[in-house]
Amino acid sequence: MSALALAALASAAAPRLAVVPLGPEVAAGAAGLASVLRPRYDVQAADIVEQALVSARATGLSCPFDDDGCWMKIGVSSDFDAILILALPAGSSMARAHLVDVTDGRHGPLVFGPKEALADLARRAIDPSAGGTLAVAGGSPGARLLVDDVEVGTLPLAAPLTRLAAGTHRLTSAGQATMIIEISEGAVTRVALPTAGAARPPASLAPAAARDELSFKEVAGVGAAVGVIAVVTCSFAVALIEQDLQRQLDDAQGERARLDAEQFHSQEVAQVALAAGAVAGVALAGGGLVGALWE
DSSP states (O other), X not given: OOHHHHHHHHHHHSOEEEEEEESHHHHHHHTTOHHHHTTTSEEOOXXXXXXXXXXXXXXXXXXXXXXXXXXHHHHHHHTOSEEEEEEOOTTOSEEEEEEEXXXXXXXXXXXXXXXXXXXXXXXXXXXXXXXXXXXXXXXXXXXXXXETXXXXXXXXXXXXXXXXXXXXXXXXETTSOOEEEEEOTTOEEEEEEOOTTOOOOOTTTSOOOOOOOOOHHHHXXXXXXXXXXXXXXXXXXXXXXXXXXXXXXXXXXXXXXXXXXXXXXXXXXXHHHHHHHHHHHHHHHHHHHHHHHHO
């Protein structure tokens, strides 16, 4: 059998695949995907696919990207075995693709990648073993999960993400910082996300921070307290001296003795009061100075 006959036989046996680019951004690149999709699929000509879409629209079928039921109806009515849908959302640089298997009534996972790499996008869309896998654990239940700014589900994920392009990706979840992850072809990458709002020890149970310094207020307060104690002590000493001198005056005999005692009394009281004031002033000033230097 000739090579041409073998090629025709292989093409006849392969499932009929319709490639549907949604939008001019991906239409130009979709035209060159036949070499990637064959020999797994018999890629239908673009004019045949366009005619099928026109006929579907005439019956009220105009399918959005993720409406698998709608694409199934077009596939059945147009005798396609599978449909590969390509799209590039407005304002995004990441193209999306997913495969609808009309024969089995199933659809493949969402596959995405740079719009400049449609060939790799199509390869991963049709081949279950292509690309790498990402298994995500933890995170906040109900939080949206994004890979390269493409929403891929909510946490917790029902299953690992498959068919991711090999290379570096950005993983983002609500309330979490963006993580940089590395995906390898044919390998599984596992990521554990912290759970937002995890219980923390109460403030009363948290270890107190060690204190190596006293504050200015604390040092100044100590200095003031020392000054007050000095004043009280000196005042008490003055009272004792006055009491003793009064006793001496009462016991003195004669006018000369009384005068000498009064003079001694006045000198002692003045000296003690002066000493008390000096101690208090030094204590207060010293406390403030030490506090300022300490601070």
